[in-house]
Amino acid sequence: MKTTKENQFTSLQVDTARFAKALSHPARVAILELLNSQSCCYHGNMADELSIAKSTLSQHLNELKEVGLIQGTITAPSVKYCINRENWALAKYLLGNLLK
Secondary structure, eight states: OOOHHHHHSSSHHHHHHHHHHHHHHHHHHHHHHHHHHHSSSSSSHHHHHOOOOOOHHHHHHHHHHTTSEEEEEETTEEEEEEHHHHHHHHHHHHHHHHHH
C-alpha cells in the first residue's frame, strides 16, 4: 500500500506545518504583528507602514489569508484585514505544543 500524506500524518500535524510555513517569512511575521496589535481590523496602506512593495505585500497577505491566519476584504478604494481569531488561537496552541 502506498503511503500518502493523508494517512501518514495527523490533521494536527498537517495544520501545524501549514501555519509554520505561513510564518516562514519575516514580512508575514511583521504583517501578523501589525494586525495583532490592532484593536479592530486594519484599514489603510499597509505597504507604506511596513516599507514593502504593494505587489509583495499582496502576495504575503494572500498566503496568510489562504492558510486562514487573517481574514479581510478588498473593495476599492477600501482594504480591511484582521487576524482570524479562531485560527490564530489554533496556531498558538499547535505551535506552542510543538515548541514545549
